[in-house]
Amino acid sequence: xxxxxxxxxxxxxxxxxxxxxxxxxxxxxxxxxxxxxxxxxxxxxxxxxxxxxxxxxxxxxxxxxxxxxxxx
Numbered sequence: 001x002x003x004x005x006x007x008x009x010x011x012x013x014x015x016x017x018x019x020x021x022x023x024x025x026x027x028x029x030x031x032x033x034x035x036x037x038x039x040x041x042x043x044x045x046x047x048x049x050x051x052x053x054x055x056x057x058x059x060x061x062x063x064x065x066x067x068x069x070x071x072x
Contacts, residue, residue, distance in 0.1 A: 019061035019062045020058075023055065023058030027055060033048060033051060
């Protein structure tokens, strides 16, 4: 079981990078959507909610990674 503990740090770093990418893309797209630069004539009205949930999941994921680093 000691080998699994050695992989925890690098996996948390990869997880942090993925959540930062999700947070960056969701924030950028939500900003474009709010500024009306990204209009979809036949778009789905739930796009705004999907972007907010992606933003929320990115923030919560980063918080979980930081708590994981605290427990190493």
